[in-house]
Amino acid sequence: MNYPAKWRKWGLVEVKHEPVLLEEVLEGLSVRPGGIYVDGTVGLGGHSEALLRASSPDGFLFGFEWDEASLRRAAKRLSAFAGRFRLFRANFAEAPEILKREGVEADGILLDLGLSSFLLEGSGRGFSFLREEPLDMRMDTRLRMKASDLVNRLSYPQLVELLKTYGEEPRAAKIARAIVEARKKKRIETSAELARLIERTVRPRKRGEHPATLTFQALRIAVNRELENLEKFLAEAPDLLKPGGRLAIISFHSLEDRLVKKAFREDSRLRVLTKKPIRPSEDEIKRNPRARSARLRVAERCAP
Numbered sequence: 001m002n003y004p005a006k007w008r009k010w011g012l013v014e015v016k017h018e019p020v021l022l023e024e025v026l027e028g029l030s031v032r033p034g035g036i037y038v039d040g041t042v043g044l045g046g047h048s049e050a051l052l053r054a055s056s057p058d059g060f061l062f063g064f065e066w067d068e069a070s071l072r073r074a075a076k077r078l079s080a081f082a083g084r085f086r087l088f089r090a091n092f093a094e095a096p097e098i099l100k101r102e103g104v105e106a107d108g109i110l111l112d113l114g115l116s117s118f119l120l121e122g123s124g125r126g127f128s129f130l131r132e133e134p135l136d137m138r139m140d141t142r143l144r145m146k147a148s149d150l151v152n153r154l155s156y157p158q159l160v161e162l163l164k165t166y167g168e169e170p171r172a173a174k175i176a177r178a179i180v181e182a183r184k185k186k187r188i189e190t191s192a193e194l195a196r197l198i199e200r201t202v203r204p205r206k207r208g209e210h211p212a213t214l215t216f217q218a219l220r221i222a223v224n225r226e227l228e229n230l231e232k233f234l235a236e237a238p239d240l241l242k243p244g245g246r247l248a249i250i251s252f253h254s255l256e257d258r259l260v261k262k263a264f265r266e267d268s269r270l271r272v273l274t275k276k277p278i279r280p281s282e283d284e285i286k287r288n289p290r291a292r293s294a295r296l297r298v299a300e301r302c303a304p
Contacts, residue, residue, distance in 0.1 A: 018046070018284075018287060018288045018291075019046030019047045019050060019112070020112060020114060020250055020280065020284075020288065020290070020291045020294045021250060021278065021280055021284070021291065021294055021296050022046070022047065022050055024278050024296055025047060025050075025110060025248055025250070025296065026050060026051070026054050028246065028248045028273070028274075028278070028296065028298040029051075029107075029108035029110065029246045029248050029298070030107075030108070030246060031051060031054040031055050031059070031107075031108060032054075032055065032059075032107070033055055033056060033057060033058060033059060034055065034058045034059055035055045035059045035060075035107035035108060036059070036060050036061075036062075036104065036105070036106050036107050036108075037051045037055060037059065037060070037061050037062070037106060037107060037108045037109070037110070038061070038062045038063075038064075038095065038099065038104075038106045038108070038109040038110065038240070039051060039061060039062075039063045039064070039110050040064050040092030040095050040109065040110065040111045040233070041064070041065070041092055041110075041111050041112045041113065042063040042064060042065035042070070042071065042074045042087065043065065043070055043074065043112065043116035043117075043118070044070060044073050044074055044077065044116060044117065044118055045063075045073070045074035045075075045077040045078050047110055047112060048061055048063050048074060048077075048078060048085070049077060049078060049081075051108075051110070052078065052081045052084060052085060058084070059084065060084055060085065061078075061081075061084065061085040061086075062085070062086055062088070062095075062099060062102075062104060062106075063078075063085060063086070063087045063088070064087075064088050064090050064091065064092050064094070064095045064098075065087065065088075065089065065090075066089070066090070066091045066139045066140040066224075067116075067118070067119060067123070067139055067140060067141075068089060068140075068141070069118065069122075069123065070116060070118050070119070071087060071089050073118065074087065075087055091139075091140065091229055092111055092229065092233050093228075093229035093230075093232045093233050095233070095237075095240075096233065096236035096237060096239070096240055097236075099240050100239075100240070104240065105240065105241070105242045105245070106240050106241055106242065106245055107241075107242060107244075107245050107246070108241075108245060108246045108247075108248070109237055109240060109241065109245070109246070109247045109248070110248050110249075110250075111230075111233070111248070111249045111250065112250045113226075113230070113249065113250060113251050113252060113256050114250065114252045114290070114294065115127060115220070115252075117290075119139065125137060125138060126147060126190065126191035127191070127216070127220065128191060128216075129191055129192070129194070129195035129198075129210055129212040129213070129216050130192075130195070130210075131191055131192060132190055132191065132192040132193075133190060133191050133192070134146075134148070134189065134190060134191075135147045135148040135151060135188065135189060135190055135191050135193075135194060136148070137216075137219055137220045137223045137224070138223055138224065139224045140224075143223065143224070145223055146223065147219040147220070147223050148187070148188065148189055150162065150219060150222060150223065151179060151183070151188050151194060151219070152183050152187050152188060156176050156177065156180050159172075159175075159176035159179060159180070160172045160173050160176045162218055162219075162222055163175060163176060163214070163215060163218050165218070166217065166218035166219075166221040166222050166227070166255070167214035167215055167217050167218030167221075168214065168254070168255070169214040169215060169218060170205070171201075171202045174201060174202055175198055175201055175202060175215055178197055178198070178200075178201040179194075179197065182197050191216075194212065194215070194216075195210070195212040195216075198211050198212040198215055199211055199212065217253065221255070226256075227255060227256070227259065230256060230259055230260075231259060231263075234259065234260065234263035234267075235263075238267060238269040238270055238301055239269070241301035242301065243301055243302070243303045243304065244300060244301060244303075245300070245301045246273070246298055246299065246300050246301070247270070247298070247299050247300075247301070248296060248297070248298045249296070249297055249298075250294050250295065250296050251277075251294075251295050251297075252293050252294055252295070253293065257277065257295050257297075260297050261277075261297065264297060264299045267299075268302070269301060269302055270299040270300065270301060270302065271299060271300045271301075271302050272297075272298075272299050273298040273299060273300055274296070274297050274298045274299075277295035277296055277297050278295070278296040278297075278298075279294065279295060279296075280292070280294055
């Protein structure tokens with residue numbers, strides 16, 4: 001595979017799961033040696049590793065990851081940088097409180113709001129409609145509510161509202177009605193079972209998209225309170241930045257991107273550096289098709 005020269009310099013050519021918009025993130029955050037950086041969504045550690053390499057020899061990273069298995073893998077990946085990072089098993093919404101307690105002022109903060117490859121392919125928690133797995137969808141197994149609880153307990157009107165609010169699903173009523181009818185016979189327990197039900201109920205909205213895509217998005221967002229966590233973080237994160245420090249957020253659907261755009265535009269503590277979101281290049285999309293819907297926005301902390 002033909003990797004950009006900068007990636008070879010950073011030693012990332014062996015990475016199996018390619019971090020999205022990597023070069024753009026490092027440039028957007030203006031990463032420098034000795035800087036203090038925060039990765040609020042560590043995942044398998046791709047962006048974290050790049051931040052540590054680019055801030056060598058003495059930059060420091062604080063990383064946050066909800067999923068315990070992903071955190072273990074990230075810690076192993078970052079072991080070569082021992083003494084230059086600390087990882088916390090926590091959602092990024094908890095990061096401001098933790099970092100304030102630690103007395104941290106950051107030069108740069110990153111959120112990559114995409115679903116990690118591990119959660120999608122290796123967690124066994126039903127994030128993918130292509131797999132026969134328990135319909136769980138919790139990014140943190142300490143959470144009480146599972147996707148199967150929502151599917152089997154919510155009333156018809158509640159299901160319609162969930163699918164419209166978190167999935168922007170135009171066929172919400174039809175899908176909700178099919179779910180309610182199906183669960184009268186038996187509980188819907190697996191991801192593949194739900195996906196097959198939706199396939200029988202509606203057609204794909206567009207070529208190449210599975211008809212269950214927006215339903216699975218809505219359930220995942222609701223289970224993990226993703227939008228609420230993002231709103232909380234956006235309100236508090238600017239206070240963690242030094243003057244001139246930067247906040248970079250990669251979103252993957254319009255619900256997230258609208259929240260980020262609005263917060264950046266309306267927050268007097270921030271100066272927007274990206275009038276339009278930065279998108280992946282055609283080369284990156286060819287290498288990593290999952291990057292197709294990624295949108296990066298960057299803002300800078302104003303002087304007090």
